[in-house]
Amino acid sequence: MPEASVQKIEVSPKGIQSHTKGMRSHEQRVPVIDALDIAKTYKMGDIEVRALCGVSVRLYAGELAAIMGPSGSGKSTLMNILGCLDQSTAGSYKLDGVDVDKLNDNQLAAIRNRKIGFVFQSFNLLRRTPAIENVEQPLIYAGIGLRERRERAKAALEAVGLGDRLKHHANELSGGQQQRVAIARAIVSRPSLILADEPTGNLDSKSGAEIMCLFQRLNEDSGITVIFVTHDQRIASHTRRIISIADGKLTGDVAVDDQILACPEEGVGATR
Amino acid sequence: MYIVEVIRLSLHTLVANKMRAILTMFGISIGVGAVIALLAIGNGVQSYITQQFTSSGTNLIAVIPGQIQRGGGGGNPFGPQVALGMSDYRAVIGSVPFIQDSAVDFSGLGNFTYEANQSESALSGVTPSYSAVRNWNTRIGRFIDESDYGGRSRVVVLGQTIANDLFPGLDPLDEVVKINNVPFRVIGVMESKGSSFIGDQDATAFIPLTTAQERLFQANAQTKGGDRRISSIYLQVQDDGARPLVTAAVASLLRERHRIAPDDPNDFSVVSQTELINAFGAITDVLTVFLGAIAAISLLVGGIGIMNIMLVSVTERTREIGLRKAIGATSSAILAQFLAEAMFLSLMGGLIGIAIGVGGAYAVSRLADIRPEVQLSAVALAVGFSLAVGLFFGIYPARRASKLNPIDALRFE
Incomplete structure (x- = not known):
């Protein structure tokens, strides 16, 4: 039924500089996200709540997109399913070519570990734990040795501009810095996709702008695919594609031609 | 996940939450210590009483006038009849x-x-x-x-x-x-x-x-x-x-x-030390049961303390569990982490408890003229029980939390 939407999603992403060479080359055009007609129904007592009814989304590597919608629209449900935190009750979903619908809990955990990085509104860092150890956490579950973990966590923190805060405990950092640690934690496992749920919701506007700038820069420099889930128009305006959702259905999917750069003064976007 | 990683992870968590770790260990230590000290003192009293008899001569038989009544003293030596x-x-x-x-x-x-x-x-x-x-x-x-x-x-x-x-x-x-x-x-x-x-x-x-x-x-x-x-x-x-x-x-x-x-x-009594010891053995048996009951109660109270702290800490950490699941931890990895933490706390608490128990028993022996006897079986009982309680109440809520949907766990307030 959402034929029109599917057509629109074919808007081709521009300027892919994937650091995950080879297998996900531009020519093959294997989508990172290939969700077809997914539905989610909750049972609350006797009442069935249809949170999603037939949503199809296709997203290619290197995209910077926002899923927008008011609260109760089903955007969180969609994010949970796209993030393999939850499974749909109908439809099919392929993440990076893997058929997620048929996976068990442990396989889903492995997918989350290797292919997805999460950034949450409330950061969700381990308090009283140094930044570098927070960033290491996903690598522990990936079975990577201590030395390589340390190196990769350090590189990730440097990439988010916290190279001088490695040993600081999470609760000693400002909100903006905490979110940077969370972003480092999301990129350290070199995922195919970063899902950011209202990443600026707990930040003041200046820190929020810095975080958006960071996302844009990571996307531009490293070709990391990012999806924001938000109801904030300002966040959406920093992306290149806005997918709108309301009442569990797609209501719009538009490419943004004149993307607003969050940090023009640093000239990050301008150099491209 | 390798066992080394599990242990490292749990130790990091314990160090990051020193107060909680110390309180939990303290609860275990008190329970274990109380049991060991009480049983040691009970045994000390028992052998003290036995020693009171044997110190007045071994292989000794006493002949006294009159018939000893059960629980009564000897006959009156000046009595006319005997x-x-x-x-x-x-x-x-x-x-x-x-x-x-x-x-x-x-x-x-x-x-x-x-x-x-x-x-x-x-x-x-x-x-x-x-x-x-x-x-x-x-x-x-x-x-x-x-x-x-x-x-x-x-x-x-x-x-x-x-x-x-x-x-x-x-x-x-x-x-x-x-x-x-x-x-x-x-x-x-x-x-x-x-x-x-x-x-x-x-x-x-x-x-x-x-x-x-x-x-x-x-x-x-x-x-x-x-x-x-x-x-x-x-x-x-x-x-x-x-x-x-x-x-x-x-x-x-x-x-x-x-x-x-x-x-x-x-019209006389022939009494041996062994018979007296046996008679008083009944009394000391009651004493041991009594002390054992007190010890059991303190173990129970210690166990409830462990249970409380474990339950609270797991509830408190539901968000952490949610996060760990989101970044790729399997349920068994989370369970392993909590198991290692509970095991470490119980073991450390148990060891400190042994020290407290032995020290406490000897402190009491300085006040009273009793030589406490720390028995290996009492130590094993106390440590075994607190390990079991610590592990059960460490794992049970963690198991429930690890089964939670990661999103629900993350949103847990």
């Missing part, structure tokens, strides 16, 4: 085999005075062998010897309590005390035996049996048959195996001598 005499004693050591050594005492009350100091205490006339048979020596000076005995000397060996009462801070040797207004020279002071449930054993003094019978207690010193009266006979048996034989031989001999009809009860 008596033991010196001829009974001579007949026993003359015909009963396997007797290594023997002693006699004849006791009453004495009024002791030295200058202005006065003391009313027990006074025993004894044979020179008394000290060896009762396994009780002098601390200073000497005990009554054969020449004192033969010469009916007016010499006295004081118990520690009487010595303290009459000669506070002074040397009593060779001083003269008056006992019932008769002067006696002090030749020695006994080793302190301390007080026990029997009473203060040091509040007694010894004079030669002959002196007691002929000079001090003349009024009561005769049996109906005109024999010299005695209060008890102590027989030291050659070895413990001969004890029943000696007991039976003494009883039949005395029944014959006292002309007791076959169906009548004895």
